[in-house]
Amino acid sequence: MELEKFKGIIPAFYACYDDQGEVSEERTANLCHYLYNKGVKGLYVGGSSGECIYQNIDERKATLKYVAEAVRGKLTLIAHVGAPSTRDSVILAKYAEELGYDALSAIPPIYFKLPESSIYKYWTDIMDSTDLPFIIYNIPQTTGYSLSLNLFKKLIENKKVIGVKNSSMPVMDIERFKAAGGDEFLVFNGPDEQYVSGRLIGADSGIGGTYATMPELLLKANEFVSTGNFADARKVQRDINDIIIALCSLNGNMYSVAKEILKLNGVNVGGVRGPLEPVTGEDLNKVKDIKAIIDNAILKYVR
Numbered sequence: 001m002e003l004e005k006f007k008g009i010i011p012a013f014y015a016c017y018d019d020q021g022e023v024s025e026e027r028t029a030n031l032c033h034y035l036y037n038k039g040v041k042g043l044y045v046g047g048s049s050g051e052c053i054y055q056n057i058d059e060r061k062a063t064l065k066y067v068a069e070a071v072r073g074k075l076t077l078i079a080h081v082g083a084p085s086t087r088d089s090v091i092l093a094k095y096a097e098e099l100g101y102d103a104l105s106a107i108p109p110i111y112f113k114l115p116e117s118s119i120y121k122y123w124t125d126i127m128d129s130t131d132l133p134f135i136i137y138n139i140p141q142t143t144g145y146s147l148s149l150n151l152f153k154k155l156i157e158n159k160k161v162i163g164v165k166n167s168s169m170p171v172m173d174i175e176r177f178k179a180a181g182g183d184e185f186l187v188f189n190g191p192d193e194q195y196v197s198g199r200l201i202g203a204d205s206g207i208g209g210t211y212a213t214m215p216e217l218l219l220k221a222n223e224f225v226s227t228g229n230f231a232d233a234r235k236v237q238r239d240i241n242d243i244i245i246a247l248c249s250l251n252g253n254m255y256s257v258a259k260e261i262l263k264l265n266g267v268n269v270g271g272v273r274g275p276l277e278p279v280t281g282e283d284l285n286k287v288k289d290i291k292a293i294i295d296n297a298i299l300k301y302v303r
Contacts, residue, residue, distance in 0.1 A: 003162065005076045005102065006186055007204050008041025009218045011211035012049035013067065014259060017270030023059045025066045027269050031212070032070035034267045038215040041205075042076030043067060044105070044165075046092070048142065049209040049255060052080060053110070054273045057088055061095050068099040078135060078207075082106035086122050090129040097130040105135040105165060108145045116151050127160045134160045139167040139190065153180055165207050166190050171197050178202030192218075193244055196237040199225045210244055213258045214294050217243075220301040232301075239297040246290045252279030260287040261294065 013035075016027040035043065045067050046052050046060055055063075064079055071077070079096035081104055083089045093104050106126055108119045127134045136155060140146035146168060155161050164177050167190025178187045179202070189198030192208040195218065199206070211218050217240050224233035247257050253276040259269050260279050264287070271278050279287060 003184065003186055003204075006042070006078075006163065006188075008076075009211060009215065009222050010042040010044050010076065010078070010188070010205060010207045011035055011040055011215065012047050012207055012209045013043045013045045013063075014049050014212060014255060014262075014269055015051040015055065015063065015273065016066075017273070019270065021270070021273060023055070023062045023066075024270065025062070028063060028066035029070040030267055031262070031269050032067055032075075034262075034265075035212060035215060036071050036074055039219055040075065040211070040215055042078060042102070043071070044078045044080060044207045045101075047080035047082075047105070047107075047137070048139070049212075050080070051255070051273050051276065052082065053084075054276070057083075057091060060092060064092070064096055064099055064101070068101065072100050076103075077101045078103045078105050080105045080107075080137065081126060082108075082110075082137065084110060086125050089122070089126050093126050093129045093132070097132050101132065103133045103135055103162065104130065105137050107137045107139055107143050108147075110143050113144065116148065119145065120151060120154060123155060124158065127158060132160075133162040134158075135162060135186070135188070136164040137167070138164060138173070141167070141169070149176060149180060152177060156181055156185065162186055163188060163204075166198075166203075169194075171201050174198050174203050175201045178204075193241050195221055195240065196225060196233045200230075209255070210240075210247060210258065213247065213261045214240065214243060214298070216298045216302050217294075236297075236301060239300070243290070243294055243297065246293055250279055250283040250286055251277065252283055253277050257287060257290065260284065261291050264288065264291050
């Protein structure tokens with residue numbers, strides 16, 4: 001299949017709530033249009049940044065629908081359908097296919113420590129439920145499971161598996177998955193802190209939870225790497241990392257900080273759902289300082 005549509009900057013889409021904490025169609029569409037106008041390649045919908053584990057099936061289906069209605073055909077859309085049960089994951093997968101999504105993705109099963117045979121069956125059952133291509137999601141720091149090379153090689157025997165979103169911190173994992181998958185297999189860099197190094201060692205693209213707060217900087221990083229301008233690529237990565245450290249420096253959850261920055265940019269997507277903590281008190285003033293850091297960094301690279 002044509003893989004170019006998956007190569008570029010793909011923000012992990014945030015959950016968009018109204019003032020009562022319910023999924024908002026209007027705010028979901030507004031964030032879609034904001035990111036589309038910034039020039040991103042696609043959206044990764046319903047993952048960690050979308051607070052998927054704190055939403056029920058109907059809420060997750062609503063977000064998938066609202067995003068598709070807003071930018072289907074304009075952006076590449078990847079639906080994260082990982083859920084605590086295979087049954088729910090399959091329901092979401094089939095719904096994403098009905099909506100016209102370009103690919104599916106899923107974390108491994110969570111909570112119970114399962115053998116690799118169960119993890120393999122879980123991912124395979126999702127793949128078998130639709131005709132859509134599938135992207136493995138490796139994020140051991142939250143799931144407790146680190147994708148082994150043996151299971152990876154077994155999974156990619158299935159032609160529906162077109163890529164892996166690798167969010168483990170060792171950059172070598174990207175190189176190993178790319179080496180095993182080959183040139184026609186996609187590797188997505190997950191940790192935003194290592195976008196440039198991930199690309200240089202083999203990643204074809206990037207999906208990240210902080211991209212929506214500074215899409216201009218990630219787009220520049222992509223441009224610099226793609227054109228071989230590695231000196232400027234290192235510089236913009238340094239600025240991105242300074243911003244990520246700032247985003248994680250407040251008492252509120254990082255996604256709450258990101259949403260407050262979007263609000264300052266005129267895009268209100270609501271707050272976060274408990275047990276994620278909101279930004280409160282003096283930290284709200286510090287969000288303005290973080291936005292200034294982002295704005296100043298953008299001015300360095302975008303004229």
